[in-house]
Amino acid sequence: MSTPQITLNDGRSIPQIGTGTWPLTETEVPSVVATAIEVGYRHIDTAAAYGNERGVGVGIRRSGLSRDALFVTTKIGNDHHGRKQTRQALEESLRRLGDDHVDLALIHWPMPQVGKYVETWETLIDLQQEGKAGSIGVSNFRPEHLDRIIRSTGVTPAVNQIEVNPVVAHRELRKATRARGIAIESWSPLGPSTNLLQDDTVGAIATRLGKTPAQVILRWHVEHGLIVIPKSASAERLRQNFEIFGFTLEADDNAALDGLDRGTPAFYSAQLAGDQN
Numbered sequence: 001m002s003t004p005q006i007t008l009n010d011g012r013s014i015p016q017i018g019t020g021t022w023p024l025t026e027t028e029v030p031s032v033v034a035t036a037i038e039v040g041y042r043h044i045d046t047a048a049a050y051g052n053e054r055g056v057g058v059g060i061r062r063s064g065l066s067r068d069a070l071f072v073t074t075k076i077g078n079d080h081h082g083r084k085q086t087r088q089a090l091e092e093s094l095r096r097l098g099d100d101h102v103d104l105a106l107i108h109w110p111m112p113q114v115g116k117y118v119e120t121w122e123t124l125i126d127l128q129q130e131g132k133a134g135s136i137g138v139s140n141f142r143p144e145h146l147d148r149i150i151r152s153t154g155v156t157p158a159v160n161q162i163e164v165n166p167v168v169a170h171r172e173l174r175k176a177t178r179a180r181g182i183a184i185e186s187w188s189p190l191g192p193s194t195n196l197l198q199d200d201t202v203g204a205i206a207t208r209l210g211k212t213p214a215q216v217i218l219r220w221h222v223e224h225g226l227i228v229i230p231k232s233a234s235a236e237r238l239r240q241n242f243e244i245f246g247f248t249l250e251a252d253d254n255a256a257l258d259g260l261d262r263g264t265p266a267f268y269s270a271q272l273a274g275d276q277n
């Protein structure tokens, strides 16, 4: 089954659903990645900080699928901000993945307290020009961080990967990200830190449509134009999460799910503002 693609502001495209890989270990991740590819996923999300890039590379090769058919994302870790460090971080990620490029390289967190995210962004621009990253973007950036790198370099990130789900909806950040022409990727799309999967509103919609709660939530993301990267270690749930393109939610369903928004949890607000390490 082919998945819809989202066109990025650099003209490239990204499959709207990918498989998350955190917190899978080097030993767990190869079979999960190979199974995900067998199910039909063509987009894999990893990061240096997950400590599993080597295993992601093993899983990709084990799948037997041509690398060209896949979209692989990795992220520059918080301890690698700065010119030399960012270059070294991406080169080390590529070595671990066993690859000569990724399709998307992201700055994992802005780390304003370190104060080097502009240099980090400038280095990603260079690395993209050298062909080591197809597209480049950021993660967990607030509007002021986005504006600073855009103003400093004239280059707008293709993606901002942020926590989004109906309970932690980040409406304002989504609006601000979109207004700058940046695609949004939802991390924790199923809201694992909330009780979203057990929520009665989600359950009632799922029962009416003959779908699972996870499918209803992932469909909400798709209908909001978001890119989703749910993680599952289970083959059955990988399959279930992938089967979200053959049905639609009604306007009332989307409105009810939108109504679950509880605002941004204090922890993330602080992280995004750079108030914490």
Ligand SMILES: NC(=O)c1ccc[n+]([C@@H]2O[C@H](COP(=O)([O-])OP(=O)(O)OC[C@H]3O[C@@H](n4cnc5c(N)ncnc54)[C@H](OP(=O)(O)O)[C@@H]3O)[C@@H](O)[C@H]2O)c1
Pocket (backbone or CB within 6 Å): 019, 020, 021, 022, 023, 045, 046, 108, 139, 140, 161, 162, 186, 187, 188, 189, 190, 191, 192, 197, 212, 214, 215, 229, 230, 231, 232, 233, 234, 237, 238, 240, 241
């Ligand atoms: N950029 C960032 O700062 C950042 C931060 C966090 C995460 N991420 C990325 O985003 C990905 C997804 O986020 P996440 O892993 O936090 O959250 P998630 O994918 O929304 O939720 C994962 C949890 O949901 C369970 N699950 C998955 N499918 C299910 C289903 N159909 N029914 C019931 N339970 C299901 C999983 O358990 P099982 O494995 O047992 O199925 C796991 O406990 C990560 O893997 C990572 O790649 C990025």
